[in-house]
Amino acid sequence: MHEVERPEGSQQRYSKVLPMGLRDMLRQVLPGDVRYWLRTIYNHRNLVGRGRFNLGYCVICERQTMFVWEGVYLRDHYRCVRCWSIPRWRAVIQVLNLCYPGWRDLSIFESSPGGMGSEQLKRECVRYVPSHFWPGIEPGTVFRGVRCEDLTRLTFPDDSFDVVVTQDVFEHVLRPERAFSEVARVLRSGGSHVFTVPFSRDHRTFVRAEMTPAGLQYLARPEYHGNPINDEGALVVTEWGDDLVDFIRRHSHLDTEIYNIHDRRLGLDGEYLDVFVSRKRNGS
Ligand SMILES: [Zn+2]
DSSP states (O other), rough: OOOOOOTTTTHHHHHTSHHHHHHHHHHHHOOOOOOOOOOHHTHHHHHTTTTTEEEEEEETTTTEEEEEEHHHOOHHHEEEEETTOOOOHHHHHHHHHHHHGGGSHHHHEEEEEOHHHHHHHHOOTTTEEEOOTTTTTTTTTTEEEEEOTTSSSSSSSSOOOEEEEESOOOTTTTTTHHHHHHHHHHEEEEEEEEEEOOBBBTTTEOOOEEEEEEEEEEOOOOOOOEEETEEEEOOEEEEBBBHHHHHHHHOOOOOOEEEEOGGGGGGGGGSOOOOEEEHHHHHH
């Protein structure tokens, strides 16, 4: 027996199940694609063995892929094995593909980006402007390399963007009526606010907290979601219900369509998969 140099990283795992010689032979005779799929199936063998997968096309990594689900809550656990994206990120990109097929050449503003969908916008859209909100930082200035913007008083001129994207942001915004109005102001005619938000058709909108002249008032027990820029999390201000579309029309005059696409071939399934498209009419 002579010493064989062991490759680093994931390759090393196969040496545990395949004799070295067989592994090297497979590497020589199998095309890269086949090797990739064998490795992928092996890495997810627990899920594949239980039938918790399907093949399809991921609109974020733009390739044939396999989707796997680890838990019953698909919204967070139905992943593309190539880019590890979740359904709502894929849903936003799919709706952009449908409504604005040329989005890569448009001007897109995204407030509070996070996840693989935002990464794709940043990578592929040349006129993509991301922002985060930090209390105490002057809106319109750059902080930690990112523009600071308050959705309720944006510093952009009127008619600045073709598309505004927000992904699970509007449940956290205090004074959401101002934010919807501001989004409409910075959109060009024919442009749209494309967004996701936890939303239920089964109840009316429920406000959990509001800003008053006396300060922040809690109307329900404080609840928080993860926040990409703050470990304390983001306070849930509003649980949106079936009057959301009317609320948007009342405060921004935008007309909203709701896309609810469930298609396992695109890895689109799960809870709260609605994508809202609030369009600014031409000439308005
Ligand atoms: Zn993917």
